[in-house]
Amino acid sequence: MVKDGAAHLRGLRDARTIFIDGRRVADVTTDPAFAGAVASAASLYDLQAEDPEGMTFDLGDGTRTGLAWMLPRNHAELVKRRVAMERIAARSCGMMGRSPDHVASTFVGFMAGRHAYDSRGGAALSSYFEAARRADHWIGYVIINPQADKSRQAKDQPGGDLVARIVDEDAGGITIRGAKMLATAGVMANELMVSGIVALMPGDEPYAFTAVMPLATKGIKLLSRRSYEAAVTSVFDYPLSARFDENDAVVFFEDVKIPWDRVFVHRDLRMMQAQWHETRAHVMQNYQCIVRLSVKLRFLLGLAHRIAETNGILGFPQTRETLGLLAAKASSIEAMVVAMEAQGEDFHGVFVPDRRLLVSAQVLAQTIYPEFIEAIRGLSGGGLVMVPSSAADFDGGEVERIIQASQRSPVAGSEDRVKLMKLAWDAVGSEFGSRHLQYEMFYSGPQFAIRGNSYRFHDWTGPKAMVQGFMDSYGLDRAPAKAAAE
Template identity: 65%
Template sequence: MPKNGAAHLASLQDDRCVFIDGKRVENVTTDPAFRGAVASACALYDYQAAPENIETMTFASPKTGARVNKSWMMPTSHAELVARRVSIERWSAQTCGMLGRSPDHVASTFVGFRMGLDVFGANDPKRAAALADYFDYIRDNDMFLSYVIVNPQADKAKSASGQPDKNLVASIVDEDAEGVTIRGAKMLATSGILANEIMVSGFQALQQGDEDYAFTVAMPLATRGLKLLSRRSYEGAATSTFDYPLSARFDENDAVVVFDDVKVPWERVFVYRDLKMAQAQWHQTRAHVMQNYQSMIRLTQKLHFLLGLARKIADLNNIITYPQVREQLGLIAAKVANMDALVIAMEAKGEQFGQYFVPDRSLLCTAQVVAQTTYPEIVEAIRLLSGGGMIMVPSSHLDFAADETADIIARTQRSPVAGSHDRVKLMKLAWDAVGSEFGSRHLQYEMFYSGAQFVTRGNSFRFFDWDNAKTRVDDFMASYDLDVENKLNVAAE
């Protein structure tokens, strides 16, 4: 039987060290700051384990034969790539696309690493063997992983080794026959509190002198010396699910991860003090492609949800017949459809990477660029369609419980297509999606999780087929010249 919610819930009760609001959390599965998100993560595993979903959501591990999530599949054909995408879509739909770091995200990263095992092997066979064994372990146990690959923000003009505090950024400070010792910090550990294990690496460019920061390792969240300092919990601040339907369920959390001399055994070290491999692991394998392909699939599900929300707001306010409203909705509908098309196109134009079939990298980069402008445009459209409606709603669900305030709600919250209860319910959802702390965090997340715009646009430039584009111009220019022009003029005379 595939992993279910009960199994995941039990796996999180491991005495991990999490701090929030000045206190250590006793149990993340029951703490008011996290329990809703934990329940949502567990619901994903219950969904995959439901008998009617097993075939769509899981496949047989090639090593054990046990059913595990399809995000661990390394597709060898277009059909397998599409089947894998369908399972990601199904999971994403369960959370309205709001869990940016659902279990299939870092699983996709490791699938990309494993596809490029020869890249690791050519550099260091021992580290490649460690990666292969670890991949089998996390796949066959259907584990939920998070990662931290961004350095704490300090002096961004300096490299990791150039910071005033040498231990600000996580680095290797010692090693012995058993493994390496990590000291310092990384961020953002999105969904780290929901996960079983965490990968520690780096995506930012390194330079000579940064060797101690050039590593990739993995460890359980309950590892001794590993501490998570959580940001503010939007779930904890939610007064009810009715008032904050997204915050109360899908606040996946972000945290700074501190490593106080954490010992990592060699079998969990995949890149070791290697500046070249620290970058090659992302782009010479297909890790960057596979993890962001998952992100684009997840985002399309989220965009469809927000598009539906925008349409329902227009219906609620009886403005759907206004030409300018139809124009606005038509525009954002086209942008959402464009994202759908890009996902399908990157599959259709996919390529063989060794024995594996992977999405087209250039179109993936295109989708990332488009996504960074599409998401804020849809948020803005929801704001414009809502006007003051999503602000001027009752303070909380308790206003429905008191006769006097319930009467005021009934008289002032009106719509030609819905009662006062349904109007308030929709407007509170709209506010949580785009106006609350939760909504604001999601806007920031969608604009930056792939990197700043200069990064995504730089990748688009880097991986676009410029030779093909320039050849078209060269071929056409070769079809005419001064001599040809002169001959044409003579013939005309």
């Protein structure tokens, strides 16, 4: 039995609390702010049900679950898992960043480093992992604190309930209160993990916890940002916004009680860092991100090429130079995926991608994406806005005749030209496209933090030894002191 889209939709019709535009959402699967993206989310599970061999694996008793939950034992299994993740990403042209394979990958990384946990936390993690993958849960996560005053620790922020913290605990579990920033795709997930990735200081113990709970748990409140999907005039006008607006929401925990068997880290400052970096959670979750990005860049590359063809500029050397540069950038990310797999390591029985190459890809991704967007805008010129106001202008009459007269291309009819330019605008310029730029620049952390990881995880021994070796091969050509005196 494989979880399919219908099963996922059934699971979302629960008591979850989501607020948007001054109202509470009754049913996220039908609400006009979310229904299109939720349908796309469900289709990811249909993809698994349609091709269980290619997208799922057997847990040993006939239960099949998404390949992202697999603890790969060797290079071949890692690659098989990656191919499934590529197919998930391709469904949304790489536009759904927090698809179910993302946090599943985090948990695979936690499990690879299971030894880093204390015995209670490790046991809770293992039993949750088994249950979550058996249910093929979609898990969202919040691991960053709300912006306020970055110069102060969480405990020193004025106003009390800003950052989620433990406010009570008893034999049953912990109770948390406060906020976390941005659960992407939280509205369409089954469960939510809350944790922290920014280093904590002594005194921050109430903020040092990692736990997971169903989205519908009493007291969890999601405050959605504006829905881009709700604002679209038609799929033709906003083909990406209409279907792949995965949503971002601030999460407020209002005295949320979490049982101990769902608490993996408890008041442990060291473990809050160790859970990411002494395990392979940081590697596995960001490997999924880079795999997804490689699919997205392939899509954007195709878009850039098609725009050039449509505008009759493909034959110009300057255009080919631009496209050649974009192709090389997309290929470099693709190549890094292959390389980090080829140089993967056995980490306590789990075969994981090479960490140094993974963080290098993250660093490059943060600059390549904005460069892609700028280049596509540059290739497009005013064509991105030289489009009819909406699909309604194709009225079969006077306005459509003018559209046919004014929307021309050497390779496309007027409808196809408008269709392409509207797609391109949605990818790079609409509110949806603009959010994607922000996403790719920030989802894994600010640049200084990602570059800091690159510094930290690079093995400097080889480069330093090479310089020293070369410098040792020569010196000042001093004449012997005695000869100089004579």
